[in-house]
Amino acid sequence: MSDDYIGEFEELVLLAILKLAPDAYGTTIIEALGDAGRKTSIGALYATLSRLEQKGLISSWMADPTAERGGRAKKYLKVTANGDAAVRAAHKSRRRLAPSFGYDYESEGVI
Numbered sequence: 001m002s003d004d005y006i007g008e009f010e011e012l013v014l015l016a017i018l019k020l021a022p023d024a025y026g027t028t029i030i031e032a033l034g035d036a037g038r039k040t041s042i043g044a045l046y047a048t049l050s051r052l053e054q055k056g057l058i059s060s061w062m063a064d065p066t067a068e069r070g071g072r073a074k075k076y077l078k079v080t081a082n083g084d085a086a087v088r089a090a091h092k093s094r095r096r097l098a099p100s101f102g103y104d105y106e107s108e109g110v111i
Helices: 008-020 026-035 042-054 081-101
Strands: 058-062 075-079
Touching: 008 026, 008 042, 008 075, 008 081, 026 042, 042 058, 075 081
Parallel strands: none
Antiparallel strands: 058 075
């Protein structure tokens, strides 16, 4: 398996980060995944975020600490150009396979 391959959960996490930009951090990503019907634990999310960052598909930075978070800082995330390309490649693969299943993404309003 090559490093540019992304699994289904990695793809969902990348899509959530893209949707939430520029406010993507752990809690908002968990909420977005839940809203999409994918419940997950914070541990599973952070393991995936670490893997995506090692692959160069996301980058992160720490915001200033805030009193509302007890002096802790949020770790914000952003999809890199390589991450964007990986999501596009996964989407393209799905579109190529969709006709063989008889599912029309366009008529269903998915794309």
